[in-house]
Amino acid sequence: MIVLENIISDRGSKYAVSGGPCASEEEARAFIATLKRRKKFAKATHNTWGLLTAGGPIKNDDGESGAGMVILRMLEREGLTGQIVVVTRWYGGKHLGGDRFRHVQDAVRIYLDHARRAAEG
Template structure:
């Protein structure tokens, strides 16, 4: 599991991104359980995630951040990253971000993909 904390802050909300190998829904569930063993992540407002399986099956979870899983999936498709789950974590800061929340999700996924071995640097 790779984690990047404090990727971005916006109007009090703080974001982090995590990722790792996942070739099935069971692997995703195991990854999320491992992530949430850290109390900080378990108490986060949202842990939105997406994964593209090698057979092309898309899986996603918004965890209350409507539309965030789809944003993650689209970025995984563009990057050609399969069998790898990415989780964007948000700790809500008290101010609604509207459409900007999608830009923050994109910032997190981009930060993760850009630092991925073999990815753009």
């Protein structure tokens, strides 16, 4: 499990991105449960995620409407299957409007870059 905290901050909202190998919705739920064992992530406003499996795409917006689809589109563009990506947001009190989708994209990009560098060794 890769967890990158405090990667984006905007108007009080803070973001983190996490991910790791995952092959099914059951494994995705277990991944989220493991992540939420960290008190900070259990208290997050949203833990949105996306996953491409052999059986098709799976996503969960966790109240951040549309964020799961943003994650899925980026995973599809990368051709990355069998890897869950979770974007976590702690709401800071001010609405971000469409900027929240840009932050989700940036968070996924940060994760993908980190994972690519780690794989290259």
